[in-house]
Amino acid sequence: MMIHSQDRRNHDTPTIHDLIQQAADILAHARRLVVLTGAGISKESGIPTFREAQQGLWARHDPQRLATMQGFLADPKLVWDWYQFRLGLVEQAQPNPGHRAIAGLEPLLPHVTVITQNVDGLHARAGSHQVLELHGNIYRFKCLRGHGNLSMADLADQKATPPLCPHPNCQALVRPDVVWFGENLSYSVLNRAVAAAEACDVMLIVGTSGVVQPAASLPYNAWHARARIIEVNPEESDLTDLAHVYLAGPAGEMLPLVLAAMSDQQAGAVAR
Ligand code: OAD
Secondary structure, eight states, X not given: OOEEETTOOSSSOOOHHHHHHHHHXXXXXXXXXXXXXXXXHHHTTTOOOSSSTTTXXXXXXXXXXXXXXXXXXXXXXXXXXXXXXXXXXXXXXXXXXXXXXXXXXXXXXXXXXXXXXXXXXXXXXXXXXXXXXXXXXXXXXXXXXXXXXXOTGGXXXXXXXXXXXOSTTTOOBEEEEEOOTTOOOOHHHHHHHHHHHHXXXXXXXXXXXXXXXXXXGHHHHHHHTTOEEEEEOSSOOXXXXXXXXXXXXXXXXXXXXXXXXXXXXXXXXXXX
């Protein structure tokens, strides 16, 4: 397991235990925490990531055909069926100890915002209350004329694939309410995410390669605002150089250890 920390003050390499303690100490003092997550947080729930060699979705599928408006217009059924397949994976998945540890930070800290690039809804299912979904939600649908907030239940009577919009006199094609390549994110969600990143004093980055904009800029907003930055990822990412503490391991193992260290530190402080 690789370890690394900008907080290193001597030439001894800190152990993973030291780094977990450092992360716990930074988090315990956070007044405004932002947790930024990507596909890696859900990997231990059985949901594939995008860019990992061989296993990543984009290693096996062409994002231009499956995750762009052009791809949808060229073959709506292919794209609809692919998202239905992914929806099936998400429905079978359960939040993992990483999601639960993030939800477990809420009662310990004054202010926690989760900003996720994931569309799987697992943070909310784990109990996080303030979640900004930058790339939409795979359980939600909208039509090409802009009728939104449709659920699978709203489309249940439909025989067509993809379904047609159930709004009176509309009948436009229905698509997943997720952000495809070349599309803008929701202004209100992005504005709230940028404001949260600029106002935070600690940012915890989990399981993102940090290559997709504008999400990948949020750690820079936090860094310029002098936030402390912690990263959890088994592999170094494009954001690792920003991290004051880098925990090189899976989120489902690292985050519960950090939470336990915070509880131990708190119990120690009470005992003293
Ligand atoms: P990526 O697939 O690009 O990156 C996943 C990251 O998770 C990698 O850095 C992995 O090393 C890391 N990882 C793997 N297992 C992990 C674990 N157990 N714990 C923690 N980290 C782990 O996924 P994203 O960065 O989320 O957008 O990709 C960003 C966006 O690109 C996605 O939202 C999606 C995709 O195209 C859209 O579909 C619009």
